[in-house]
Structure formats: C-alpha cells, structure tokens
Amino acid sequence: MDNQNEARQRVEELSVLLRKYSKEYYELDAPTVSDIEYDRLFKELQELEAKYPELKTSDSPTQKVGSSSERKFTQIKHKSRLYSLDNTYSYEDLVQWYERLKKNYGLENPPALVCELKIDGLAVSLIYENSKFILGATRGDGVIGENITNNLRTIKTIPDKLKNQISELEVRGEVFMPKTAFEKLNEKQREQNGKLFANPRNAAAGSLRQLDASVTESRELSMFSYYGRLDSKEFNIESHSQMLDFLKSEGFNVNPAYKKCSNIEEAIEYCKYWDTKRSELDYATDGVVIKIDSFLLQSEMGYTARAPRWATAFKFPPEEMSTIVKNIEVNVGRSGAVTPVAILDPVYISGSTVQRATLHNFDEIKRLNINIGDRVLIKKAAEIIPKVICVTEHAQHKESSFAPPEFCPSCGTKLVETEGEVNLYCPNHLGCPEQIKGRIEYWVSKDCMDIDGLGDNIVAQLVDREIVKTPADLYKVTVDDLLTLDLIAEKSAQNLYSVIQASKNPSLARFINSLGIRHVGKETSELLASRFVSLDALKNAAFEDILDIEGIGDKIALSILDFFSNSYNNEVLKELDEYGVKPRNSEIVSGSDKLKGLTFVITGTLSDTRDKFAGLIKQNGGKVSSSVSKKTSYVLAGENPGSKYDKAQSLGVKIINENEFRQLIGE
Ligand SMILES: [Zn+2]
Structure with a gap:
C-alpha cells in the first residue's frame, strides 16, 4: 500500500473492525472472530501505523489493552496491572524468543521454564486479606476490572479462606466451564428456549457476569490458578513453579498439567504433546503459556508496554483461519443429497491444507449471505470436514448471487425436494455416477469393509469406466481391469486385487455398516450384529424385534425394514453372496452381572x-x-x-x- 489515501482508508477500516471485535469479546461475551484473525488485523494496523505515523491516533485500538467494560458492575482498579501475553505461533518463534532473552540478559546457562496449558476462559484477580477472600474482579482492560466478588464466591474451586496466616495475597486464575457442563447447560437452555452459548468460553463469561449470583452458582464453573503475588517474603518463594506449589498447598486448584522444563526444547516437546492431547481434556485450551521460572530473572527482564518479556503464549495451530471463497460447487452424496461446497484459497489449518469446506445446504448459503470472492472464517475440528463459520468481509465486486441448481451436476436429472428436509436430492439413485462413487467410497472405507488402497481416485475411474456400478461389482474386478486404469502399475494392481479378494469375510457389524442403510451407523450396526448374529436373521427380522433393541427407535427400525424390502438392494446382496462376500456370524457373548450396580x-x-x-x-x-x-x-x-x-x-x-x-x- 504505497498511496497514503489508501493507507488512511485501511487504517480506518481496521480500527472500526478491531473496535467491534474488541467490544464483542470484552463486553458482549460473544466474539465473532477467532483470536488469530483479531491478531492478524491488529498486526496489519500496527504495521500501517509504523509506516505512516501521522495516521496513528491516541484512541487507536493499538494504543489500548483490551477494552473498557460496560458498567454492569462497579469498577475497581487492579492493585497491579494484568498484562496480556505476546503470542507465538511457531516453534521457530519460540526458539527465537528464548535465544533473544539469553543473549539480551547475558545468560550462559539455559534458564528454566514453566509450561502451563492456556485455559480458554476468563481471567480474574482475587484479593485475600488476613487469609480471607475479600475482593474478586474481572481482568477488564488490565487496569480496571469489574467487581464480581459475590459471583466468584459461588465457585467451589476458589477457597474462601487460606490455610496459612497470610496478610495479603493476590491470586489470578482463569475461570472456565468444563465442556461437559457446557453441553448440559446448552441442553437445558434449549429445553427452556433460552439463549444458546456458542462455546464454553462464552458460557463461562455469561455465567460469571450475572447480576444474580445464584445463577452463577448453578452453572458449574471452575477456576485454575496460575499466578500469586505475596507481599511478605516469609514463604521464601523464588520461582513461578514454587508459587504454583504454594497456591496448591493453600487450597487453590492448579492445573495438574504444568511442567518445569530445563530448556526450550523440552518446552516445545510439551507444546507438541498437548497439541495432540488437548481434545481429550474436559476444558478448552488454545495454547501453552511459557514463563521464565526464576522470579529474579523475571524482574530483571521486566515488561514492554503491553506484555512481560519473560513470558509468551504459544498458540496451538488454529482450528479457525480466514481465507477467500474462490468458487461454490455442488456436491452429490451417496444418498443423492445435493450440497454446496465452498472452494477456497488453500489455507493451512490444524496440520493440513484445506481447499474445500462444506456449506451444508442452500439455506445455509442464504443464512451466511456468502458469495464468491468473500473472505470467510473456516473451522476445522478433529476429523470433521472443515466448515465455513461466517463471512468476515464481503467481496467488493459481487458476482451474481449464487442460486441453487435445478439439475444434478453429475447426471443431469431434475433435482427434487423432500418434504421436511432442507436438502435437494438427485432421484437417480441407480444411475447417477456421483452417488455410485459415494457408495463405493463408503463401502471400502475404514469403518466399513476397510479395503486399504482403493482410494477415491481409483474408485472414480472404476465408476467412470462403468467397470463398477454396485459394491458387488468390486469383487469381479480383475487384475487386467485394474491395469487399464491410469497410474496403476502391475504390482499395485496385483496387490489391490488381493486386498479386495481378502476382504470378503468381514464381521457382521462391519458388513451391516457398509450397506449404508439410512440412519444406521457404526454403533447401530454393532447393536444389530450382536442381537441378530447372522445376516439372514437380520434380513428376516420383524419390526418389533428390531425395535426391541435398546438404543434403536422407530425411525431406524423402519429404515432397516425399507432397506431389506427393496428389490434392488436384495439383488446386490444376492450378487455379493454369489461372489463369496459373506459376513462372519457374530460370536455370542455371554453376559454376566459381575459389575451389576457399579x-x-x-x-x-x-x-x-x-x-x-x-x-x-x-x-x-x-x-x-x-x-x-x-x-x-x-x-x-x-x-x-x-x-x-x-x-x-x-x-x-x-x-x-x-x-x-x-x-x-x-x-
Ligand atoms: Zn444425479
């Protein structure tokens, strides 16, 4: 951006956006963008202001820490400022941060570090006088927070009284809502037609900032303490790790995952470990806080205007990223459902490059008001297809708005709507190439017949060349057939042939799952397999017999009956049997009541x-x-x-x- 006018315009745009996001985050407890998106815009503004100092105003978002709060509670000034932390997004940045500290402070030996999980909740400060909890406040803008003492008193992991006689202690911690409590709360809100919370952090914030403390009490909040400031020296606490142990001994809840590391390599190992394990925790964490352990070193290093030099927050690779929609395509699934898919400028999220994200259905396109050229926020959770969360900037030059298709993009059949469902369907189940591909891809997938090596590309070629139309056709594919495909060498054709032939006797549960019966997934397949033991028994089962299984309702039972009364399905089942594809009968597991009542x-x-x-x-x-x-x-x-x-x-x-x-x- 060379032109100053352009720069001025962008600075204004960025300021408006950042103020909006800041307000959503701090005051409304309802952020609409991820931290990383906020940081990206913040950095862009900082860079522009550095390049054009005359554009920097005193009320620029870069000149504030957070934002002042709406006055719902009385405001109090913190005894000492609650700083933000600088963020790092890569291991190289972490090493640089550490090496810079070593160099700037002339440290010959690598200084010890403490790593802690960064809990995605709300920072609070608690004041204890004469061992009693007397005042608790939100972080606010770091200087002034809100007095929420009564609400904090309802949290069981915040002690009312300390164990030792201590004249003054400030403790800081992160109040959060466990994921399980969050789900329960939203379930209850849904029943009572109340407001649903977007994530555990919003739920914790909303619960903590209640004027009625009994509401807070009903919300299952918890707190991890990560900071303590003592005025007296009598406890001889000289490091952060000692402080954490001290807090624990005084009755505070300290996150058990914290670890003292002797150098940055160990800290990086810690980050890597928790990046893969974090999804198993019952609370949300978005990174690791890494601090120099020694208080003496900490005080030597001090603070910049915004953050301590002796600490940094390593952010886990984001599950959300911003990118541009290049196109909107239409996908035909194995059941004929036609769904829109956003084709994206490739973006790296959570360890892989994402180029497509589902838009679910055509109503969702309207709801998001999304169009080609828009900048959007993409989210990817573990093993779930990436999805578009929201549009963050609409394209300047709008192409004509996206309209749902009338005809199937795969076979040209006129699409139909099914009553009570938002999707459009292609009714050409037997002839539509995309539907056939989808069914075969599903058939060979890991939880189904698990035919390793039969990738989407090979399936697509087999279907396009009309070698395969049904799952049964897979078993008559010859090595010669496979050799006619692109990019298949003799040896892999042989291998693939053997793998297909070797897959003919799956467990009954896998076989049922592979059939792709509507509403019947892996778990239901297992229930059916253990109840009916053989495929024949399942085929001949009466409605009541299926319904009798705990966990199976009318909808599923009807769908199963439908499937087995369909002549086309029976034709395919017969062919499979003729080709020797025969599921193994389930072993009859005899139950016991050894654990009854436990x-x-x-x-x-x-x-x-x-x-x-x-x-x-x-x-x-x-x-x-x-x-x-x-x-x-x-x-x-x-x-x-x-x-x-x-x-x-x-x-x-x-x-x-x-x-x-x-x-x-x-x-
Ligand atoms: Zn079609």
Missing part, C-alpha cells in the same frame, strides 16, 4: 479403545459414565490419565488399572 469412568490410554472397555463393562452389567462424581464406583485409569483422575482422588473414588479391572470381570 458405575465406571474410563480415563487415559488403555491397551484397547475406550469403547472396547465400555463394552466389557456393559456386558457384565455395569454402567459407564463420562464424569466422576461421588456416585462413581471405580475410575478405570490408563496411561496419562486426565483431570478425571485428579477428581477421583479428591473425591476418594477408587482408581483401578487395567489388570485390576480384568480381575473384576474374572478374565
């Missing part, structure tokens, strides 16, 4: 999946729960157990390992 919670890594252990518990008459309470009989804990382990300890719930569990069920 409730289990499973945590950590065991020798097999948690589902497997949950299955064993249920087979033996026990129950499985997702959260630990006093009613929990046992916590079955594997390697690296999470917060459930600590909770069990604090409640005195018996914790057992896998061997002890196997003894319980008599294995």
Whole structure:
C-alpha cells in the first residue's frame, strides 16, 4: 500500500473492525472472530501505523489493552496491572524468543521454564486479606476490572479462606466451564428456549457476569490458578513453579498439567504433546503459556508496554483461519443429497491444507449471505470436514448471487425436494455416477469393509469406466481391469486385487455398516450384529424385534425394514453372496452381572479403545459414565490419565488399572 489515501482508508477500516471485535469479546461475551484473525488485523494496523505515523491516533485500538467494560458492575482498579501475553505461533518463534532473552540478559546457562496449558476462559484477580477472600474482579482492560466478588464466591474451586496466616495475597486464575457442563447447560437452555452459548468460553463469561449470583452458582464453573503475588517474603518463594506449589498447598486448584522444563526444547516437546492431547481434556485450551521460572530473572527482564518479556503464549495451530471463497460447487452424496461446497484459497489449518469446506445446504448459503470472492472464517475440528463459520468481509465486486441448481451436476436429472428436509436430492439413485462413487467410497472405507488402497481416485475411474456400478461389482474386478486404469502399475494392481479378494469375510457389524442403510451407523450396526448374529436373521427380522433393541427407535427400525424390502438392494446382496462376500456370524457373548450396580469412568490410554472397555463393562452389567462424581464406583485409569483422575482422588473414588479391572470381570 504505497498511496497514503489508501493507507488512511485501511487504517480506518481496521480500527472500526478491531473496535467491534474488541467490544464483542470484552463486553458482549460473544466474539465473532477467532483470536488469530483479531491478531492478524491488529498486526496489519500496527504495521500501517509504523509506516505512516501521522495516521496513528491516541484512541487507536493499538494504543489500548483490551477494552473498557460496560458498567454492569462497579469498577475497581487492579492493585497491579494484568498484562496480556505476546503470542507465538511457531516453534521457530519460540526458539527465537528464548535465544533473544539469553543473549539480551547475558545468560550462559539455559534458564528454566514453566509450561502451563492456556485455559480458554476468563481471567480474574482475587484479593485475600488476613487469609480471607475479600475482593474478586474481572481482568477488564488490565487496569480496571469489574467487581464480581459475590459471583466468584459461588465457585467451589476458589477457597474462601487460606490455610496459612497470610496478610495479603493476590491470586489470578482463569475461570472456565468444563465442556461437559457446557453441553448440559446448552441442553437445558434449549429445553427452556433460552439463549444458546456458542462455546464454553462464552458460557463461562455469561455465567460469571450475572447480576444474580445464584445463577452463577448453578452453572458449574471452575477456576485454575496460575499466578500469586505475596507481599511478605516469609514463604521464601523464588520461582513461578514454587508459587504454583504454594497456591496448591493453600487450597487453590492448579492445573495438574504444568511442567518445569530445563530448556526450550523440552518446552516445545510439551507444546507438541498437548497439541495432540488437548481434545481429550474436559476444558478448552488454545495454547501453552511459557514463563521464565526464576522470579529474579523475571524482574530483571521486566515488561514492554503491553506484555512481560519473560513470558509468551504459544498458540496451538488454529482450528479457525480466514481465507477467500474462490468458487461454490455442488456436491452429490451417496444418498443423492445435493450440497454446496465452498472452494477456497488453500489455507493451512490444524496440520493440513484445506481447499474445500462444506456449506451444508442452500439455506445455509442464504443464512451466511456468502458469495464468491468473500473472505470467510473456516473451522476445522478433529476429523470433521472443515466448515465455513461466517463471512468476515464481503467481496467488493459481487458476482451474481449464487442460486441453487435445478439439475444434478453429475447426471443431469431434475433435482427434487423432500418434504421436511432442507436438502435437494438427485432421484437417480441407480444411475447417477456421483452417488455410485459415494457408495463405493463408503463401502471400502475404514469403518466399513476397510479395503486399504482403493482410494477415491481409483474408485472414480472404476465408476467412470462403468467397470463398477454396485459394491458387488468390486469383487469381479480383475487384475487386467485394474491395469487399464491410469497410474496403476502391475504390482499395485496385483496387490489391490488381493486386498479386495481378502476382504470378503468381514464381521457382521462391519458388513451391516457398509450397506449404508439410512440412519444406521457404526454403533447401530454393532447393536444389530450382536442381537441378530447372522445376516439372514437380520434380513428376516420383524419390526418389533428390531425395535426391541435398546438404543434403536422407530425411525431406524423402519429404515432397516425399507432397506431389506427393496428389490434392488436384495439383488446386490444376492450378487455379493454369489461372489463369496459373506459376513462372519457374530460370536455370542455371554453376559454376566459381575459389575451389576457399579458405575465406571474410563480415563487415559488403555491397551484397547475406550469403547472396547465400555463394552466389557456393559456386558457384565455395569454402567459407564463420562464424569466422576461421588456416585462413581471405580475410575478405570490408563496411561496419562486426565483431570478425571485428579477428581477421583479428591473425591476418594477408587482408581483401578487395567489388570485390576480384568480381575473384576474374572478374565
Ligand atoms: Zn444425479
């Protein structure tokens, strides 16, 4: 941007956007953009102001920490300022930060660090005088916060009284809502037609800033403490890690995952570990806070205008990124559902490059008001197809607005609407190439027949060349057929042929799942397989027999009956049988009531999946729960157990390992 007028315009735009986002975040508890998007715009503004100092105003968003709050509560000035942390987004940045500190402060030995999970909640400050909790406030803009003492008193993990006699102590922590409590709360809100919260952070913020403290009390909030400031020197606390231990001994809830690291390499290992494990935690975390451990070094390094030099926040690779919509395409799924897909400027999110994101249906396009050329925010959660969250900037030159198609883009058949559903459908189930591809891709996928090596590209070629029309056709494909495809060498054709032939005898559950019966997924398939044992028994099952299974309702039962009464499906099943594709009958597992009346919670890594252990518990008459309470009989804990382990300890719930569990069920 060379032209000053252009720069002025952009500075104004950015200021308006940043103020809006800041207000949404700090005052409305309802951010509409991710932190990374906010940081991107903030940095752009900073750079422009550096280049054109005359454009910098005293009320520019770059000159403020956060934003002042709406006056719902009385305001109080913090005893000492609550700084933000500088963010780092890459391991190289972390190494640079560390090396710079070493160089600037002439440190010959690598200084020790403390790594802590950065909890995605609300920062608060608590003041204790004469060992009693007397004042609690939100972070606010770092200088002035809101007095929410009464609300904080309702949080059980905030002690009212300290254990030692202490004249003055300030504790800071992050108030958060566990994911399980968040889901329960939204469930309740939905029942009562109340406001739904977008995420646990918003729910925690909304719950904490209630004028009626009894509402806060009903919301299952918790707090992790991560900072303490003592006026007296009598406890001889010389480092951050000692302070955390001290806070724990005074009755505060300190996140058990914190770790003292002797150098930056160890800290990076910590970040890598938690980047992959964070989804298993019952609270949201968006990064790792890394601090120099020694208080002496901390005071030597001091603060910049915004943040301490001795700490940095490493942000996990974002699950949200901003990019441009290049095109909107229409996808035809295996059931004929026609869905719009946004084609994106490639963007790197959570370890992979994303180029497509689902838009779900044509109503969603209207709701998002999305068009080609718009800048959008993309979200990717673990193993879920990326989706478009919102439009952040509309394109200047709008192309004609996107209209739903009338005809199937794959086979040209006129699309139909199904009553009560938002999707459009292609009714040409047997002849539509995209639907056939979708069914074959599903058939060979991991949870179905698990035919490794039969990728989408090969499936597409087999369908386009009309070698394969149904799953049964796969089993008559010859090595010669495979050799006619592009990019297949003799050896891999041989391999692929063998893999297909070797897949002919799956478990009954897999086979049922592979059929792609509407509303029947992996779990329902397992239920059906263990109840009916053989495919023939399932085919001949009566409506009442299916409905009799716990967890299966009318909709699923009807869909199963429909599937097996369809002549085309029966034709395919007959062919599969003729080609020797025969599911193995289920083993009859005899149940026991050894665990009758007992409730289990499973945590950590065991020798097999948690589902497997949950299955064993249920087979033996026990129950499985997702959260630990006093009613929990046992916590079955594997390697690296999470917060459930600590909770069990604090409640005195018996914790057992896998061997002890196997003894319980008599294995
Ligand atoms: Zn079609």
